[in-house]
Amino acid sequence: MRVITWNRSFKGLPEADDKDDFDSEENETHATVLDKMLAWEKKLYDEVKAGELMKFDYQKKIASLNRLKKRGASTDHLERTKATVSHLHTRYIVDMQSMDSTVSEINRLRDEQLYPKLVQLVHGMEIMWENMKNQHDKQSQIVQALRSLDISHSPKQTSDHHYNNTRQLHVHVQMWHSQFEKLMAHQKEYIKSLNNWLKLNLIPIDNNLREKVSSPQRPQTPPIQILLRTWNEFLEKLPEEGARTAIHNFAAVMDTIFQYQTDEMKMKERCEETRRELTRKARKFEDWYNKYIQKRTDDEMENDKEVIAEQQITVELLKKRLEEEEEGYQRQCIQVRDKSLMNLKTGLPEVFRAMSEFSRACSHMYKSLSSRTKPQSSNASLS
Template sequence: MKLEYQKKVASLNRQKKHGASTEAIEKTKATVSHLHTRYIVDMQSMDSTVSEINRLRDEQLYPKLVVLVDGIATMWEAMKEQHENQYKIVTALRYLDMSQSTKETSDQHHERTVQLWHVVQEWHSQCGKLMTHQRLYIKALNNWLNLNLIPVDTNLKEKVSSPQRSRSPPIQSLLHAWGDYLDNLSDELARTAISSFAAVVHTIMQQQVEELKLRDKCEDTRKELARRTQQFEDWNKKYMQKRTPPDEMDPERAQDKDIVEERKSAVEVVKQRLEEDEEAYQNQGIQVREKSLTSMRTQLPELFRVMFNFSSEASNTYRKLRSIAHPPKPNANS
């Protein structure tokens, strides 16, 4: 509308300069006057809208951001303390005697390992989302604030009264510092540490699966041995009853021994296979246990050391933001 008004004013000036008819000049003057009135009304309406937006910005949005800063600062301070305690605990676990604990992986143990893997994966995902969403949110607020603080030119030919706007509202320093601090707060090491631990847990989980497969194989072989042993005993009992009383001079006695030995040999084959399966199962259990303990004793302290460092940095960041959100009040006596 301002451009339209300025064009009409320029047209009016040309008409006067070139001696246009009074009727034409008056008509243009009426149009200029109408546009001027509309512009004044629109500017007053816009000023009222801008004033309300600024009021909401300063009285509604800014206090909520201050509360958010306080809440996140408290959260990171608590996280720092928790990760520090976790680091101390897992470091002490290096010296824990595990020799008397269960050596085989149970179904429940494996289920807990799978559960841990899912939890750590979710932890990694949520850690990344937490930082990404914070950065995007503060970036969006800064972009909006930059538009909000653009001054509006209310001049036509005469100065139109417009409310004086604060060039540096409190929210500006807070959001600018917030954006800068988040850009400098890297969560890459933390996410890498969590991801590495998830990979370790996944490896343990796969090794446990192999161990449980060997356990089930032993159980199947054990059942087969019991079945074959029972079958042999039943057969041997019936067979020997048919040959009773035994005759030492019977030429078929040697043949009986061969038949018995042949059937007994079939049982021995299964028995030997069971011994081999049990040995493989036992070795796999020892291997899983040793690798699990070694991995946990090295990876857990490193994980919580990194998380403690990251939470300390985040806590320091939000402590500085909190000081910006709560600037010291001027001394009334000064």
């Protein structure tokens, strides 16, 4: 963040109200350098556009002067036209000199501000991916312990807390996959965009009055060109597909586990609903039975066994249904626990193995890229 942010506070700078502090180039961030270069590029665009219009007017006046000469126009008319041509010529030269100053400033920003910021970014990415590699290596070692994990004494049922954690992990793994794709795509897009901009930046601005305008000479291969070209080549060769696939596959694993647990929770809810219904029906039967026998004699009760049995049958059926549902629920709990563990045992080691390999490749890439920028930091040129 200290490398790329707009916000100066990330750089650990004091929150001063001094305007000059903001104007200091040493306090520029990557984003503000780009913003400044964009402003100068817009200025250059306007100057080139105005220069083209000026050149068109100048050429029209030259053509008009030539026609007047051929027609033998009066000396006074010719002198006025020549004065206009001379004035346009002078304005054009001044505009070209202003344009060249703008080009020089863009080139200065490119070499003295943007290039160092890119070098900073490379060094930051080198440190980040080295740390990522170490973390993924540790995670990979930790998940290997899953292979010998004993869950025989752990709860068989999925609790609400466990279920919510699974849902959160499922969502975060999906986000991980999405953000990983964005990270790689945006890195490539940014470096490719800078490469494309640099190709245009190195093309001299053409004009037809070159003999009267002293344009600044541009280096054929500024340090930023080699950095960006190499960076782009390295990014294209990164083995990101394996990591992307591993994260995607683990997201599918989490989706499967989440569906298992969802089915288990639904069975649990059905059991609870049946239990509540049984409690309600049993209480209703008990109330009916107590009221019924108070009104009947022993002889009448003997004759009314069938009536009582009919009332009991609903309760007994519910009891049996509850027993069957609870047996099914217990079987489901064991299956979900075993399948979840089996999926995690295969999915977690694979995703962290892939991420270890990918972060190692990134670390190696940025180390190599960083080593190529070190001669520039000591004012030497890249080889």
